[in-house]
Amino acid sequence: MRKPNRNKVKYLLAVLMLALILTACEQNMALDTNATDGNPISNEGVQSNDENSELSKYNPPIEVVLVRETSSDLEDVLTNFPGDTLEDNRWTRLYEDVLGIKIKYNWTAKGDLYQQKLGFALASGNIPDIVRVNAQQLRQLANEGLIQDLTDVYEQYAAPFTKDVLSQEGTGPFEAATIDGKLMAIPETAGSIEGSQFIWLRVDWLEKLGLQSPKTMDDLLAVSKAFTENDPDGNGKPDTYGLALTQYLWDPVMGLTDFMAGYEAYPNMWIKDDSGKLVYGAVQPEVKKALQVVQGMYADGQIDKEFAFKDGRKEKAMIAEGKIGIMYGEQWGSFIVQANYMNDPKAEWRPFPIVADSGLLPKVPLRFATSQFLAVRKEFEHPEAIVKLINLHLEKNWGVTAEYEKYYSTPYPVWQLSPFTPAPLMKNMEAYRQLKENRLTGDESVLHDEARAIKKNIDAYLTKNDVSGWGWERTYGPNGAFAILDNYEKNNQLMYESFVGVPTESIIEKQPILDTLKNKTFLNIILGRPIEEFDQFVEEWHRLGGNEMTTEVNQWYSEKGRNKE
Known part of the structure; x- marks a missing residue:
């Protein structure tokens, strides 16, 4: 060999x-x-x-x-x-x-x-x-x-x-x-559609503090501040936080990906610029604004001071203890926040659509998932x-x-x-749509195996108060995550990554280094380093291989376009 x-x-x-x-x-x-x-x-x-x-x-x-x-x-x-x-x-x-x-x-x-x-x-x-x-x-x-x-x-x-x-x-x-x-x-x-995220909110805290669900990023920031400062758990102690965040900034739950999307910032994707060329989202100016907002939330105590030392398991424990009221995350985030409900039946979490700084419908970033x-x-x-x-x-x-x-x-x-586990890519959404049709018509024949199993779990929660079905209802119920995703799709909000080709030679060589630089820089800025370090990062990114990567990615994109002609 x-x-x-x-x-x-x-x-x-x-x-x-x-x-x-x-x-x-x-x-x-x-x-x-x-x-x-x-x-x-x-x-x-x-x-x-x-x-x-x-x-x-x-x-x-x-x-x-x-x-x-x-x-x-x-x-x-x-x-x-x-x-x-x-x-x-x-x-x-x-x-x-x-x-x-x-x-x-x-x-x-x-x-x-x-x-x-x-x-x-x-x-x-x-x-x-x-x-x-x-x-x-x-x-x-x-x-x-x-x-x-x-x-x-x-x-x-x-x-x-x-x-x-x-x-x-x-x-x-x-x-x-x-x-x-x-x-x-x-x-x-x-x-890729499975990467869609939602805002998971403690609506019992919203109701207690007389707040409405957020429609803009300013609304969300106001809710986060109130959850931090207005004693939503009623214990008389300043021990609650607005936003969940882990040391890995891009976790599919408790991460920043779709928070940043609210500022039209997409730090982990190749996207099209106004000229139709592909650019890497992490070095675009919108990211700087989003980082500055997160930095302010951290300085204001709205994010756990020790998040940089905590993985998802440790941050989930804080949610379970009733210390956090907002979490960005994918549809299975329901089973993360369910830990809080198991400890406190009064904890009422619900998913909401992500929101934008502009007040318009935001794009939901979907990285190439394969x-x-x-x-x-x-x-x-x-x-x-x-x-x-x-x-x-x-x-x-x-x-x-x-x-x-x-x-x-x-x-x-x-x-x-099984050592290999391929699956139909829209099966989750299909199960939701079968359940939706069943709710509207009462026709059980529209439910296939998985949808029937989900319905059984949801019914056990709704009719017998079986808490094991709580998360399923939050995901597949009429106001659950998939109902929101259905609207994302109908509203043309899903934004798929533009580069889906084989990694180029420079991506293979340079991407790991540049990703490490990105994550370290962004984390340090959130923790208090000057926001100007973002500009230095952009210069370093281009100098250390970003320019080569961008050239190669656009060459692929150009060839792909010619191949379609």
């Missing part, structure tokens, strides 16, 4: 990034017409020796060697099935029974340790048969000739339903996996195995032969036991 040279090894290690898997709940779209041309996929009669079959079985069986990141959540799932392991569970048995594929893990690890081990494995060229990588790692492996071209494999083996599901985000995910005209990995497509790709080792004899595994996973969760309560939720999230 050819080993990477030292410089490429250095780049691989430099760009190692922690993969965030934010799946608070995997919702089911359960389409009735998943298969096309009247030929539904089925696990019946798949013993065919036809090598072109989407679910043909290997005889004799083959072994697929993987590595895997584990988590406490995954361990919790396994504890509910005594005797099962990562290599022997309902999903691995299904893959072996139907496809003749035995799953084996070379090693597993949690969090940072997993990323470190993966980084060393990639740098040394000692990669498993199929490996999940980020976009930078994908390009490095392709440049080193360590992975296979999957163009023909995908076209030949992907089921019609698989192609339909993986194309729901448009061509972007496949563009991001295509290098020099070759599909070098199967994108683990993720729905960040993980499944690449196949160059020497692996069965590259089509990854496509067959994806075919079967999608079919048994969302296809015409789906067995929801066996392979998806028991109600434990057993889908997590």
